[in-house]
Amino acid sequence: VxxxxxxxxxxxxxxxxxxxxxxxxxxxxxxxxxxxxxxxxxxxxxxxxxxxxxxxxxxxxxxxxxxxxxxxxxxxxxxxxxxxxxxxxxxxxxxxxxxxxxxxxxxxxxxxxxxxxxIDRHFFNSQLNQSYTFENYIEGDCNRLARSAGYAVANKPGTTSFNPLMVYGGVGLGKTHLVQAIGNHIKSNNPDKFVLYVSSEKFVNQFIESLKTNSVQDFANFYLLVDILIIDDVQFLSGKEKTQEMFFHIFNHLHQSGKQIVMTSDCPPRDLKGLEERLLSRFKWGLTADLQSPDFETRMAIIQKKMQSDGIHIPDNVIEYLAYSVDTNVRELEGVLISLIAQSSLNRKEIDLELAKAALKHIIEDVETEVNLDFIQKTVAEYFQVSLDSLKAKTRKKEIVTARQVAMYFAKEYTSHSLKSIGYHFGGRDHSTVIHSVQTVSDLIDTDKKFKASIQELQKKFKVKAV
Ligand code: ADP
Ligand code: MG
CATH class of the missing domain: 3.30.300.180 (DnaA, N-terminal domain)
Known part of the structure; x- marks a missing residue:
């Protein structure tokens, strides 16, 4: 039959x-x-x-x-x-x-x-990089929620309500580091738990391979043995329907049996195009936490930590300079540090500001090493969201007047231009206008707290360049 x-x-x-x-x-x-x-x-x-x-x-x-x-x-x-x-x-x-x-x-x-x-537990390879730990993962406003949720999961895998835990954020912001830290933490506390880290790309490739070799069942059985499944960059699953189907089953099984699932993605789940709705809805069962670009203080701390663990000393002003200049992502920041260290040892030079500037120039094109009028005008205009031309124009609109006065103030403070020359560069104004502007800004700094804060923020940008 x-x-x-x-x-x-x-x-x-x-x-x-x-x-x-x-x-x-x-x-x-x-x-x-x-x-x-x-x-x-x-x-x-x-x-x-x-x-x-x-x-x-x-x-x-x-x-x-x-x-x-x-x-x-x-x-x-x-x-x-x-x-x-x-x-x-x-x-x-x-x-x-x-x-x-x-x-x-x-x-x-x-x-x-x-x-x-x-599959013997003793030979089970978690595929974790042991250098990714919580100890060397710097906490900041940019990652507080994700980090503490991750820490909770690491201490009580599968039993918190953060299951699955989904961490998302742009490239180089520390997703992989964080989720591997979770894995490493769990493993060191529970050596006989199956912790598995896998990139979504690898998952897809393994699945395709298993289809080719008639071993889909082995593939599935392998994943069903896992106690903690960490799957990185799930955006990679988009459009791959068969793999998603398989993942859906694995997900359900693990979740039902109280196993922890940790995922990362380069965008929030709602923006994951090409992922099945039923899969997306599963992601929402747990907690979704994002990683933002690190703020200045966090960047400082990250540089300090890296240098400390590499046993390299960098003067504070260099650290500050780097933290100000590289504000994109952590990976890039690390790249700059590595190149800086390389250049210092190649040239047998101490790491100082000069070397840092030179190193940075190689990597980041638009880094300016000196504060000039152009840079001040550009930065201030950007900050106040007015056009560069308007600073030099006749217009007397309030926000433009303010921006213009602030730019003049900084020009006076950070460049060696004379009052006359400054006036000239701001659309041919005379030196008494410059004096008046500088005075107005100084007064506002004394009386208006909000204004003062804006000036200080701008000041940071200039100070570093001016050293
Ligand atoms: P993503 O996976 O989001 O692209 P990674 O986890 O690969 O980013 O991080 C890039 C690099 O930055 C790694 O070397 C990582 O160790 C480092 N990094 C990111 N965030 C932090 C942090 N908060 N503290 C320390 N190092 C960090
Ligand atoms: Mg990554």
């Missing part, structure tokens, strides 16, 4: 799917109108139920009539000691072919004993 069923199935699905999902099935018995088949794992059973129930219904009906039923027997590995995996047939849930898809989520995952033999 089963043989006949297989013939029909074979004609209805692709060869690959047939080999993967139907060849491993063993027919066990036929009692009356109940056909029992043995499948290698719980996962396998669910996959069949989800993907092939219609087909199975059809063939059972054809072979056994409307009263026909299909039952599954699932090979189980009992107990946690891996010394001798036993094969037992659990009393199968009666699965009438007509009523599908009602597996109970509380039933624990049952794994294929042949698989578990191959």
């Amino acid at each position: 089963w043989h006949n069923c297989l013939q029909v199935i074979k004609d209805n699905i692709g060869e690959q799917s047939y080999k993967t999902w139907f060849e491993p099935i063993t027919p066990l018995s036929l009692a009356g109108n109940v056909l029992t088949i043995q499948v290698p794992s719980q996962f396998f059973y669910e996959w069949l139920e989800e993907h092939y129930v219609g087909l199975l219904k059809k063939v059972v009906f054809q072979e056994l009539g409307s009263e026909g039923r299909l039952e599954y027997s699932i090979i189980v590995d009992q107990g946690n000691d891996h010394s001798k995996p036993q094969t037992v047939n659990i009393p199968t849930k009666k699965v009438p072919a007509a009523v599908a898809n009602s597996y109970s989520p509380e039933r624990s995952f049952l794994k294929n004993p042949f698989e578990s033999k191959a």
